[in-house]
Amino acid sequence: MEAFEELIRWAEDRGVELHGVTPHTLPGRGVGIVATKPLKAGDLILQIPTSTLRTLDTVRPEIKESLPKDTKVHALLAAELALDKPNSEYSPWNAVMPSRDSIISSLPLAWDPRLHAYLPKPALALLRKQQAKFTRDWAAIQQTPFASPTAADTTTPPITRQDYLYAWLLVNTRTFYHEASPAARRAPREDRMVLQPVADLFNHSGTGCAVTSTAARFTITADRAYGIGDEVSICYGQHHNDFLLTEYGFVLPEHGHGADGAADQNRWDEACLDDALLPALGAAHRALLEERGFLGNYVVDAGTVCYRTQVALRVLCVSPGQWERLVSEGEDGGEALQEEVDRLLLGLLRRYRGTVAGKIEEVEGQY
Ligand SMILES: C[S@@+](CC[C@H](N)C(=O)[O-])C[C@H]1O[C@@H](n2cnc3c(N)ncnc32)[C@H](O)[C@@H]1O
Numbered sequence: 001m002e003a004f005e006e007l008i009r010w011a012e013d014r015g016v017e018l019h020g021v022t023p024h025t026l027p028g029r030g031v032g033i034v035a036t037k038p039l040k041a042g043d044l045i046l047q048i049p050t051s052t053l054r055t056l057d058t059v060r061p062e063i064k065e066s067l068p069k070d071t072k073v074h075a076l077l078a079a080e081l082a083l084d085k086p087n088s089e090y091s092p093w094n095a096v097m098p099s100r101d102s103i104i105s106s107l108p109l110a111w112d113p114r115l116h117a118y119l120p121k122p123a124l125a126l127l128r129k130q131q132a133k134f135t136r137d138w139a140a141i142q143q144t145p146f147a148s149p150t151a152a153d154t155t156t157p158p159i160t161r162q163d164y165l166y167a168w169l170l171v172n173t174r175t176f177y178h179e180a181s182p183a184a185r186r187a188p189r190e191d192r193m194v195l196q197p198v199a200d201l202f203n204h205s206g207t208g209c210a211v212t213s214t215a216a217r218f219t220i221t222a223d224r225a226y227g228i229g230d231e232v233s234i235c236y237g238q239h240h241n242d243f244l245l246t247e248y249g250f251v252l253p254e255h256g257h258g259a260d261g262a263a264d265q266n267r268w269d270e271a272c273l274d275d276a277l278l279p280a281l282g283a284a285h286r287a288l289l290e291e292r293g294f295l296g297n298y299v300v301d302a303g304t305v306c307y308r309t310q311v312a313l314r315v316l317c318v319s320p321g322q323w324e325r326l327v328s329e330g331e332d333g334g335e336a337l338q339e340e341v342d343r344l345l346l347g348l349l350r351r352y353r354g355t356v357a358g359k360i361e362e363v364e365g366q367y
Contacts, residue, residue, distance in 0.1 A: 010092035075137035082167035106249030123242035181215035205233035273298035276352035
């Protein structure tokens, strides 16, 4: 607990205010924020002066000067974190960051690439974009003296790819968008990312405390009543589990388990059905769907199967001519056809559940 006390002392010295909350280690969630007194909706729980943020403007000049002018804030903050010395001004903050092992094991970008084949399609697509960004940023760092110090500099060990990956993922999982000041709004959106002390310890839930900001401060306010010891969360956004896994290294469980159980369920979750549906389509059906722009990108969420899925399933139930007519007229073909489509989908989903279970077994057998 000493590290948290040190962090709070350090943060309060800089004007951060905590009201009725404190950091706490939580099983399976690293550190989180819990209530230390009963809280009610609307209570101010955290206030962070913007002067404490790590931003594009606070990155050390020698780091900025060593990198191309268009280097993104993500890359710069990661470089600075990777270069922070144990006695840096940020050391009480750095001391409570997740360990290298926990970051490397939870974030797909850092996994053994053989595991990437097991990611669902949308997670893999996000990962490919992330890989491209990381590769670009690491290539830029490799051109700097930080990755290959001169022979004369024997005091600074070079940043390795693993050091940089760890720091880059810390930034990826812990930044907030700061858009409240005119200066911040002038920057491109990807350069409005900031690190904020203490606020970066809030975990995510589907519904969470309100985060607001002005040019002067970030403010977090209780969204509902909390009892002593309850975890107090914020909502990182309306993200499905594929996004949460790739960007943050966790998924929300299917069934809630918090004090407010419903809040722990991912109401924005959805699953891509391409691997369930595409194998059921023959070449002629695929060609028809392709021609009309309906091949792939099939999605189901907690309440609905998407329109593309409905259209694709109908191609398996009616003649090509009938299907063309339904698509052209935007018709669903009536109740009997809908029942047939529902039965077909159910069968495909059952088969797909078996495929998924098989993949889980395969991974568990290997790792
Ligand atoms: C902004 S940090 C929150 C503080 C973090 N738990 C820590 O130990 O420092 C975001 C990270 O917290 C973890 N996290 C956040 N919400 C979570 C949740 N609902 N369940 C599990 N892990 C969560 C993930 O590792 C995520 O990348």
